[in-house]
Amino acid sequence: xxxxxxxxxxxxxxxxxxxxxxxxxxxxxxxxxxxxxxxxxxxxxxxxxxxxxxxxxxxxxxxxxxxxxxxxxxxxxxxxxxxxxxxxxxxxxxxxxxxxxxxxxxxxxxxxxxxxxxxxxxxxxxxxxxxxxxxxxxxxxxxxxxxxxxxxxxxxxxxxxxxxxxxxxxxxxxxxxxxxxxxxxxxxxxxxxxxxxxxxxxxx
Amino acid sequence: xxxxxxxxxxxxxxxxxxxxxxxxxxxxxxxxxxxxxxxxxxxxxxxxxxxxxxxxxxxxxxxxxxxxxxxxxxxxxxxxxxxxxxxxxxxxxxxxxxxxxxxxxxxxxxxxxxxxxxxxxxxxxxxxxxxxxxxxxxxxxxxxxxxxxxxxxxxxxxxxxxxxxxxxxxxxxxxxxxxxx
Numbered sequence: 001x002x003x004x005x006x007x008x009x010x011x012x013x014x015x016x017x018x019x020x021x022x023x024x025x026x027x028x029x030x031x032x033x034x035x036x037x038x039x040x041x042x043x044x045x046x047x048x049x050x051x052x053x054x055x056x057x058x059x060x061x062x063x064x065x066x067x068x069x070x071x072x073x074x075x076x077x078x079x080x081x082x083x084x085x086x087x088x089x090x091x092x093x094x095x096x097x098x099x100x101x102x103x104x105x106x107x108x109x110x111x112x113x114x115x116x117x118x119x120x121x122x123x124x125x126x127x128x129x130x131x132x133x134x135x136x137x138x139x140x141x142x143x144x145x146x147x148x149x150x151x152x153x154x155x156x157x158x159x160x161x162x163x164x165x166x167x168x169x170x171x172x173x174x175x176x177x178x179x180x181x182x183x184x185x186x187x188x189x190x191x192x193x194x195x196x197x198x199x200x201x202x203x204x
Numbered sequence: 205x206x207x208x209x210x211x212x213x214x215x216x217x218x219x220x221x222x223x224x225x226x227x228x229x230x231x232x233x234x235x236x237x238x239x240x241x242x243x244x245x246x247x248x249x250x251x252x253x254x255x256x257x258x259x260x261x262x263x264x265x266x267x268x269x270x271x272x273x274x275x276x277x278x279x280x281x282x283x284x285x286x287x288x289x290x291x292x293x294x295x296x297x298x299x300x301x302x303x304x305x306x307x308x309x310x311x312x313x314x315x316x317x318x319x320x321x322x323x324x325x326x327x328x329x330x331x332x333x334x335x336x337x338x339x340x341x342x343x344x345x346x347x348x349x350x351x352x353x354x355x356x357x358x359x360x361x362x363x364x365x366x367x368x369x370x371x372x373x374x375x376x377x378x379x380x381x382x383x384x385x
Contacts (some may be wrong), residue, residue, distance in 0.1 A: 076223065141313075145311075148311065161365045
């Protein structure tokens with residue numbers, strides 16, 4: 001029996017929205033997607049602002065990082081004060097994703113939208129940071145380390161494979177939403193999975 | 205009296221028996237059982253890997269031809285790397301006489317950092333130092349940690365997705381199995 005996912009999603013999403021967390025998983029032809037969405041833990045921890053989501057296809061967690069956390073991490077890796085100051089201006093969030101299916105799940109950050117109301121929130125991608133590091137003459141080793149701490153821009157997540165890393169945005173006091181679209185299957189022809197996480201907040 | 209079977213039928217039956225007898229050998233020559241998180245690669249030639257350890261002793265992957273090589277990329281700041289490292293040490297101890305070459309490539313850290321870390325976590329492993337991270341970049345691992353298994357012809361044969369419990373029996377058996385072939 002085929003179930004139209006949106007009919008299931010919207011009432012559930014409305015419930016989650018009331019506690020600051022919305023997830024929509026849309027993959028109408030996939031049996032697993034017919035399972036009700038089940039957040040693994042309470043929607044959003046007020047203290048850490050961590051947002052988690054888990055259903056039959058994916059586990060995803062977004063952890064906002066404080067400026068002090070990021071400064072301490074990169075200071076510990078020998079980054080210059082200039083580089084640290086640049087890092088401290090940005091908003092960092094650690095993202096952890098696990099593909100729970102037996103199909104390839106395509107992580108492609110170009111398919112992720114960060115938005116606050118109708119306005120788009122600017123993500124600072126790898127190219128942005130490489131330009132910054134070039135301008136600041138940041139040593140190659142530091143650039144390498146920084147690069148490995150970022151979430152890959154693209155990854156064909158294999159069955160049961162996980163990935164983690166930071167995404168960076170321009171710092172904003174305003175909460176924003178993330179709509180993350182994942183294409184599926186080796187040829188990307190399986191119906192996509194869309195996860196929406198609301199009320200993400202940069203923290204100082 | 206009529207024969208029980210016609211001659212051509214007997215020949216076909218004999219051929220079938222021979223094929224069935226050869227089947228186990230064919231299966232054992234095929235792909236070994238892959239433990240969780242290990243994927244087969246298509247056998248491209250491994251990228252260059254020429255680095256020195258902290259004592260300045262050089263290593264060149266091309267000199268390891270004729271042996272299986274476990275090439276592992278890691279950094280001390282990476283949580284899964286820290287968790288995985290003791291299992292590599294334990295696996296290395298268990299397979300010390302196997303001929304498996306274990307190559308630990310530290311990505312973009314300093315001697316002090318690596319020395320302090322390895323001294324506590326895996327004192328018997330000698331890492332190679334990719335000080336600027338450029339060798340790691342050429343290998344394009346899927347993240348840190350990453351492990352490649354390079355065959356005796358210098359070709360990439362297997363990739364471990366993320367950190368793996370290398371000292372667990374299924375991984376030890378898998379490694380023993382490929383080394384034996």
